[in-house]
Amino acid sequence: MSDLLERLRERGWRMTSQRRVVAEVLNGDHVHLTADEVHARAAQRLPEISRATVYNALGELVSLGEVTEVSTDGRAKRYDPNAHHPHQHLVCSHCGTIRDVHPTGNPLADLPSEERFGFSVSEVEVTYRGLCPSCA
Amino acid sequence: MSDLLERLRERGWRMTSQRRVVAEVLNGDHVHLTADEVHARAAQRLPEISRATVYNALGELVSLGEVTEVSTDGRAKRYDPNAHHPHQHLVCSHCGTIRDVHPTGNPLADLPSEERFGFSVSEVEVTYRGLCPSCA
DNA sequence: TTAGTTGCAAAGGCTTTGCACGCGC
């Protein structure tokens, strides 16, 4: 699981310097950057990279299932490269910090078939909210 | 729980024709409108109502805890007046339809204290995703 | 070679803001 770049190469993702930098910026755990933050970090290594290119790359990584979009209540979406480690998020209601957490139990099992209204349910997204130690 | 307007009056919410119409539009179950949809429906009864006023009113209803913001992955936030009936959402990945559902079990209990990292967790938000009968 | 990628700049969707006027309490 650990190396995003390697996985992308194996999957035959066309590699360019811009795409490599984006993947490198995202690689790791507990990473939840906005598109703009990804662009800023990428631009440290590749000053000419454009926002549009970052958005393109992020969109593809999401389609490939290598990265997940996290829409916190704030405005900009955040991108989470931890797609191969099923996990949920714990968000501080005050400062917005996000932590990855790994609850016990399977939330999917909590939705009985009579509550599924004929839907074929395939995913669950769980977000815990509260105050982090610094904000409490 | 049923009448939003009544609750607002009891809480001393300053009432104007615009605010009344917004509250009336939102009142009910399984309502998940965007700000723009709220504006459109409100404008049927009060043609001069402005978007800014609708946004103001929605923002206050959210602060008051009478309405919940639902950010599906799409662009515009949706507003759910069902804040007094704890429930989760079942979203169709294809057409975006939202249904309210009432799972068994308490998701809060699934997050053990060693996974809370010192946060005081107060809410959980659960979204089930899948295909609805029409889109399957 | 050639299809896919990039950068730019402009457009687009959703939401917020500043300010003068108007209205609920």
Next chain:
DNA sequence: GCGCGTGCAAAGCCTTTGCAACTAA
């Protein structure tokens, strides 16, 4: 009458798009 609410128009933030130049495979 006072203070908050309203409408308008403009600005703002985040994201997408069109297109010509470029480049990985």
